[in-house]
Amino acid sequence: MKSRLVMDEKGIERATARIAHEILERNRGTEGLVILGIPTRGYGIALRLQSIIEVIEGVRLPAGAVDATLYRDDLGIKKEQPFLKKMEIPIAIDGKTIVLVDDVLFTGRTIRAAMNALMDFGRPRSIQLAVLVDRGHRELPIKPDYVGKNIPTSLKEGVKVRLQEIDGSSEVSVIEKE
Amino acid sequence: MRFKSKDLLGIEDLDSQDIELVLSTAGSLREVSEREIKKVPTLRGRTIINLFYEPSTRTRTSFEIAAKRMSADAVNISVSASSAVKGETIKDTAKNLEAMKPDCIVVRHSASGVPHMLADYLKCSVVNAGDGAHEHPSQALLDMFTVKEKKGTIKGLKLAIIGDIGHSRVARSNIYGFTKLGAEVVVAGPPTMMPPGIERLGCRATFSMEDAIADADVIMMLRIQLERQKESFFPTIREYSMLYGLDEAKLKMAKKDVLILHPGPLNRGVEISPAVADGPYSMILDQVTNGVAVRMAIFYLLLGAAKE
Numbered sequence: 021m022k023s024r025l026v027m028d029e030k031g032i033e034r035a036t037a038r039i040a041h042e043i044l045e046r047n048r049g050t051e052g053l054v055i056l057g058i059p060t061r062g063y064g065i066a067l068r069l070q071s072i073i074e075v076i077e078g079v080r081l082p083a084g085a086v087d088a089t090l091y092r093d094d095l096g097i098k099k100e101q102p103f104l105k106k107m108e109i110p111i112a113i114d115g116k117t118i119v120l121v122d123d124v125l126f127t128g129r130t131i132r133a134a135m136n137a138l139m140d141f142g143r144p145r146s147i148q149l150a151v152l153v154d155r156g157h158r159e160l161p162i163k164p165d166y167v168g169k170n171i172p173t174s175l176k177e178g179v180k181v182r183l184q185e186i187d188g189s190s191e192v193s194v195i196e197k198e
Numbered sequence: 199m200r201f202k203s204k205d206l207l208g209i210e211d212l213d214s215q216d217i218e219l220v221l222s223t224a225g226s227l228r229e230v231s232e233r234e235i236k237k238v239p240t241l242r243g244r245t246i247i248n249l250f251y252e253p254s255t256r257t258r259t260s261f262e263i264a265a266k267r268m269s270a271d272a273v274n275i276s277v278s279a280s281s282a283v284k285g286e287t288i289k290d291t292a293k294n295l296e297a298m299k300p301d302c303i304v305v306r307h308s309a310s311g312v313p314h315m316l317a318d319y320l321k322c323s324v325v326n327a328g329d330g331a332h333e334h335p336s337q338a339l340l341d342m343f344t345v346k347e348k349k350g351t352i353k354g355l356k357l358a359i360i361g362d363i364g365h366s367r368v369a370r371s372n373i374y375g376f377t378k379l380g381a382e383v384v385v386a387g388p389p390t391m392m393p394p395g396i397e398r399l400g401c402r403a404t405f406s407m408e409d410a411i412a413d414a415d416v417i418m419m420l421r422i423q424l425e426r427q428k429e430s431f432f433p434t435i436r437e438y439s440m441l442y443g444l445d446e447a448k449l450k451m452a453k454k455d456v457l458i459l460h461p462g463p464l465n466r467g468v469e470i471s472p473a474v475a476d477g478p479y480s481m482i483l484d485q486v487t488n489g490v491a492v493r494m495a496i497f498y499l500l501l502g503a504a505k506e
Contacts, residue, residue: 087226090238101502104226140235 027192035168062122088133128162208333223495241270264493338371353380361420386410
């Protein structure tokens with residue numbers, strides 16, 4: 021299994037710092053913003069964005085987790101059902117601007133599921149999408165608002181994100197399957 | 199991430215990993231019932247039949263609500279309205295229900311082993327909602343969930359189960375479950391209600407309630423089945439209540455942070471005093487709330503993946 025390093029801890033830090041600035045620029049501050057990450061590593065990146073924004077603006081935004089598993093479109097098709105993770109919506113999301121965070125954007129199906137999950141919790145004013153890596157191959161009309169790095173991949177490859185606080189070390193690598 | 203079996207028939211067949219999987223899945227699903235919109239689309243298009251040959255409010259409603267919160271369609275059949283009264287055998291009833299293509303049949307019956315028999319006949323999943331004096335796995339799972347949530351872990355806890363051990367499927371399932379997760383289980387009740395050899399399930403048995411509840415972390419009171427009273431298992435209800443009923447005086451013998459469980463329905467003033475049932479240590483209504491989450495987890499684990 022060949023593996024190619026595309027981002028190290030420094031690279032991830034720079035990308036998330038830029039995304040944090042872009043979020044603040046686009047929304048003209050922190051008013052009404054809620055950051056929600058998709059477990060496990062999307063949630064990790066959401067927490068990083070929360071602390072970067074706190075350093076820049078002095079405001080600690082509400083952050084939480086959206087587990088999209090119960091809304092997936094491949095349940096009942098896959099041989100095994102995925103392990104359920106926690107849903108943590110810290111405040112009522114009606115009228116809020118949600119920044120949805122995931123580590124890797126691929127087919128877009130997880131994001132579709134996460135948006136459906138969010139709609140069951142209320143009616144946000146808008147949902148924006150931030151991803152650390154966009155690897156292409158979308159199967160649904162979904163486009164990220166903030167991208168850490170565009171990494172063109174083939175379908176034979178996989179993208180693996182590791183974060184210090186979850187995996188003990190940070191890196192993004194492209195793995196060639198077989 | 200799925201059960202080895204298509205069915206949930208008893209805790210005896212599960213290992214500690216299976217049990218932990220149900221508990222952690224239920225932990226994630228509990229939040230659904232706290233929402234404004236209490237429904238997730240996960241089991242859309244699945245059909246669940248509740249086939250109850252014994253009366254039940256709590257368990258049947260809990261299974262039905264769990265199915266509906268997962269977006270499955272739930273159909274309830276109770277024996278008084280079924281063709282069993284016209285003489286149809288259980289096997290024929292089940293075969294006919296299966297011909298309507300359900301994905302799961304939840305069955306309760308007064309005879310031990312009925313769910314196991316149906317599981318052999320049917321291709322769909324079978325969930326045991328209580329079979330005779332044998333097992334009541336979903337009840338034990340919600341009891342373990344409730345205790346684990348409050349105590350953090352089950353390992354090393356002392357559980358006392360008090361009452362009619364002989365007739366209790368709740369006791370049996372809980373003895374299996376709590377011992378598999380590393381708790382110490384002591385059962386106590388009058389000699390007429392204590393089945394010989396119960397220790398073989400992995401618990402300790404005593405006739406003294408005081409002995410059982412001393413330093414207990416969890417006390418599970420069983421319902422005295424007053425309808426069985428004509429069989430004379432004890433002289434009077436008053437005597438039973440004095441010896442084996444839980445009141446505030448006896449409660450002092452347990453640990454300070456003891457949890458009180460009861461599978462319901464309560465006989466207030468018989469096995470449990472109203473002050474204890476409604477007191478700060480009582481988890482009785484938490485058990486009911488958690489029951490829905492645990493049953494949602496059971497459906498997710500049995501029906502959430504592709505069929506073989």
